[in-house]
Amino acid sequence: MAAAAGEEQEMLAQRLKAAVHYTVGCLCEEVEEDKDVQFSKQIVAAISDIAFRQCEIFAKDLEMFARHAKRTTVTAEDVKLLARRSNSLLKYITQKSEELASSNMEQKEKKKKKSSTSKRERTPEEQEASVTENEDSNMA
Amino acid sequence: MLKRVMQSQPPVSPLAPRISYHENIQEVHSEVPSKRASSMGELQLPDVAPEDIPITVFHMKKKRKKLSISEFARAAERRLPQYQAQSTLDSTIMTRSLRMSLGSLLAPDTVEKRGLMRRRKIHKAVDMQEFEGRVEQNMLKSKGQNYLVDSQSASGIRTSILTSDAEMMMNSTELFVQSQLDEQNQNKSSTLEPQLSDSKTSAQRSLISDADQEKTRLEGLVSSVSTNERRTQRSSKSSNLDREHVERMTDVSPETPAKQQEEKQDHSHQSNPMAEISFSEEEMVCNKMYDRIAAGHGASAGYSERLEKKLSEKAELQITAARDSRVETEMAPSAGEELAEGSVGAHGSPGAEREITRGIGAESLGRHSHAFSSCHKPEVIPFNETDEQEDELQDQAIMLEFNSSVEESAEDKTERSASQEVSMKTPAFVRAPASNLLVSTPRVAEPDAPSFPQRSALQQLQPKTVPMRSGTSQRKPREPQVPRSLIREIFRHFAKMPMTRDAFKVVEKCSEKYFKQLSNDLETYAHHAGRKTVEAADLEVLMRRQGLVTDRMPLNVLIERYLPLEYRKLLIPIAVSGNKVIPRK
Numbered sequence: 001m002a003a004a005a006g007e008e009q010e011m012l013a014q015r016l017k018a019a020v021h022y023t024v025g026c027l028c029e030e031v032e033e034d035k036d037v038q039f040s041k042q043i044v045a046a047i048s049d050i051a052f053r054q055c056e057i058f059a060k061d062l063e064m065f066a067r068h069a070k071r072t073t074v075t076a077e078d079v080k081l082l083a084r085r086s087n088s089l090l091k092y093i094t095q096k097s098e099e100l101a102s103s104n105m106e107q108k109e110k111k112k113k114k115s116s117t118s119k120r121e122r123t124p125e126e127q128e129a130s131v132t133e134n135e136d137s138n139m140a
Numbered sequence: 141m142l143k144r145v146m147q148s149q150p151p152v153s154p155l156a157p158r159i160s161y162h163e164n165i166q167e168v169h170s171e172v173p174s175k176r177a178s179s180m181g182e183l184q185l186p187d188v189a190p191e192d193i194p195i196t197v198f199h200m201k202k203k204r205k206k207l208s209i210s211e212f213a214r215a216a217e218r219r220l221p222q223y224q225a226q227s228t229l230d231s232t233i234m235t236r237s238l239r240m241s242l243g244s245l246l247a248p249d250t251v252e253k254r255g256l257m258r259r260r261k262i263h264k265a266v267d268m269q270e271f272e273g274r275v276e277q278n279m280l281k282s283k284g285q286n287y288l289v290d291s292q293s294a295s296g297i298r299t300s301i302l303t304s305d306a307e308m309m310m311n312s313t314e315l316f317v318q319s320q321l322d323e324q325n326q327n328k329s330s331t332l333e334p335q336l337s338d339s340k341t342s343a344q345r346s347l348i349s350d351a352d353q354e355k356t357r358l359e360g361l362v363s364s365v366s367t368n369e370r371r372t373q374r375s376s377k378s379s380n381l382d383r384e385h386v387e388r389m390t391d392v393s394p395e396t397p398a399k400q401q402e403e404k405q406d407h408s409h410q411s412n413p414m415a416e417i418s419f420s421e422e423e424m425v426c427n428k429m430y431d432r433i434a435a436g437h438g439a440s441a442g443y444s445e446r447l448e449k450k451l452s453e454k455a456e457l458q459i460t461a462a463r464d465s466r467v468e469t470e471m472a473p474s475a476g477e478e479l480a481e482g483s484v485g486a487h488g489s490p491g492a493e494r495e496i497t498r499g500i501g502a503e504s505l506g507r508h509s510h511a512f513s514s515c516h517k518p519e520v521i522p523f524n525e526t527d528e529q530e531d532e533l534q535d536q537a538i539m540l541e542f543n544s545s546v547e548e549s550a551e552d553k554t555e556r557s558a559s560q561e562v563s564m565k566t567p568a569f570v571r572a573p574a575s576n577l578l579v580s581t582p583r584v585a586e587p588d589a590p591s592f593p594q595r596s597a598l599q600q601l602q603p604k605t606v607p608m609r610s611g612t613s614q615r616k617p618r619e620p621q622v623p624r625s626l627i628r629e630i631f632r633h634f635a636k637m638p639m640t641r642d643a644f645k646v647v648e649k650c651s652e653k654y655f656k657q658l659s660n661d662l663e664t665y666a667h668h669a670g671r672k673t674v675e676a677a678d679l680e681v682l683m684r685r686q687g688l689v690t691d692r693m694p695l696n697v698l699i700e701r702y703l704p705l706e707y708r709k710l711l712i713p714i715a716v717s718g719n720k721v722i723p724r725k
Contacts, residue, residue, distance in 0.1 A: 061685060068681050069669050081668050084661075 020055075021048035058082060076100075273705050627651060658682070 024047050028039040065078040076097050083089045627648055631639055639647070665678040683689040688698065699711050 064681060064684055065668065068665065068677060077668065081664065084664060 017048070017052050020052050021045065024048040024051060273700075273708060276705060277709065622648075622651060622655070624648065661685075 021044070025044050028044050028047070031037070032039055061082055062074045062078050065081050066072065066074045069078070080090065080093055080097065083093045624644070628639060628644060631644075631647055661682055662674045662678050665681050666672065666674045669675075669677070680689060680695055683695065683698075689695050696712050700708055703711070
């Protein structure tokens with residue numbers, strides 16, 4: 001049983017690695033066209049291997065961060081903490097998260113409006129809920 | 141076969157215990173169901189080395205019986221003089237217990253014997269250290285002047301046995317130092333740090349004890365600080381405790397030039413027998429702290445003068461100079477007097493401190509309380525804090541004080557984990573005004589089991605001292621830096637060769653950046669957890685990120701491996717609790 005589970009894990013890992021390798025290959029092709037450089041196969045394989053291992057490390061770190069904040073869910077805050085090491089990456093991620101939060105807000109506002117037009121009875125409650133949700137999303 | 145062996149046991153029973161003792165030591169016999177059988181095998185070992193081993197493992201064979209008896213007699217005669225001291229008993233348990241108790245004594249003997257193999261020394265490094273640590277603790281518990289000799293001898297024995305020389309040496313010397321310190325503390329009721337207890341320091345302290353209580357305390361601190369400084373200068377290792385002490389002292393105690401002198405003198409005194417225990421960083425920090433504290437107390441100006449003469453190392457001078465400046469900015473004018481008053485007004489602190497001085501942490505706490513008392517006479521808070529600290533015997537209380545500067549805690553932790561070469565504390569209180577020091581001093585000692593309520597309380601104290609110091613400060617606030625001498629010394633020690641100036645500049649920049657980043661990270665982690673103070677958990681997260689703490693390597697193992705025994709006691713209370721766990725307040 002344990003051996004079978006281990007083998008399954010292995011299979012899963014292999015498939016994941018293959019997926020990562022494929023994605024890395026696609027990205028490298030794009031960069032090749034963009035910068036007019038060549039990527040050898042070993043390089044692509046090395047990058048994909050590194051990416052896979054780094055993902056493992058990231059996952060563990062994220063879990064640790066979430067636990068450090070006494071939470072059981074990994075949130076965007078944890079991701080930002082993780083990306084803090086590289087400034088540019090941090091800026092990028094913060095921007096994206098803000099965009100995401102704002103888009104979420106917009107969506108909720110739209111929903112609010114729709115619901116208000118359709119059912120006015122519930123608008124005050126929804127407004128409160130949407131407001132709190134917005135606040136939560138901002139905080140997250 | 142075995143039955144026959146057992147039956148044949150009685151005739152050789154008187155000597156069996158000894159033999160079994162030997163046998164136990166042998167690695168071959170990891171499992172000896174019947175002691176006597178194994179003992180017989182063991183006897184044979186010296187005589188018939190290669191063949192006996194398998195026999196002993198399997199507990200004797202029929203053939204060997206007759207031989208073994210004669211051999212046994214011969215071997216027994218040989219070994220009798222060795223084990224005369226032992227009280228041999230028939231029971232295997234007795235011999236085993238004997239072995240445990242006398243293992244240290246007999247280990248050297250057994251090594252000499254051919255074919256006698258030691259029991260696997262270290263199943264894992266931690267075991268031996270724990271054992272040693274616990275033995276030391278036991279010894280510490282039964283303190284008394286009589287114990288000095290025992291501890292010394294025991295420590296000596298231990299050092300011979302210990303595998304990791306450096307640490308073991310440290311442990312052994314620590315033990316001795318502690319006992320000495322305790323003795324002195326008891327005698328003088330002064331808070332002295334056990335770590336630094338060299339014979340010299342004790343001598344110094346004896347000198348100091350003549351002075352006022354405060355002076356003695358101060359000097360004790362100073363000497364400990366200076367010893368720490370010396371240590372750092374000599375070796376890269378520094379004592380965490382010292383650092384803690386120093387930190388406390390620096391933050392709280394006003395600095396006076398006299399202190400510097402004292403520190404310098406202390407440094408000069410403590411030259412050689414310093415046991416290098418912890419990281420140089422910590423030492424440096426401690427030294428700085430001590431300098432400041434010493435300055436703050438400024439009790440023994442006379443002593444300081446004497447000490448100055450003995451000072452030889454530049455670094456110390458630099459540090460003390462820096463501290464002097466700080467001292468001046470701080471409660472310079474009334475430092476000495478205030479200290480005196482504060483110490484006197486330290487209500488139960490002297491008595492409490494004495495009690496505390498028993499343990500290393502106690503001493504540091506006492507000093508801490510000292511500093512507090514000296515600095516904030518009328519304030520009751522410090523006393524309460526010190527009381528708490530005393531109870532808890534946590535040097536980390538100091539850490540609490542200085543939580544404001546995450547860097548330090550990060551530094552301490554990271555430095556420990558990282559290469560010790562870079563072990564430097566950015567907040568070198570060189571010419572930093574008291575306010576800056578208060579803000580940025582936090583030198584986190586071991587980031588474990590800190591008493592957090594104390595931290596907040598300590599932080600409250602900081603703003604109170606700030607206005608006082610700013611009033612008297614005459615220098616521009618400058619970012620604290622790790623003293624260059626410290627960096628150079630540490631690097632030199634680990635590189636085993638001197639450094640050029642260019643290289644030194646680069647190293648200095650690197651270390652500064654490293655510490656800044658470290659403190660930044662720690663602050664972020666604390667903020668991430670919704671806290672305002674850096675805690676042990678934050679440091680653990682940092683170490684995990686650094687790759688020092690992994691799923692395979694827990695924090696406690698690192699602590700046991702790299703930190704001196706006293707810190708281990710503080711940080712891993714379970715390991716030394718002896719099944720007595722006192723809940724934290």
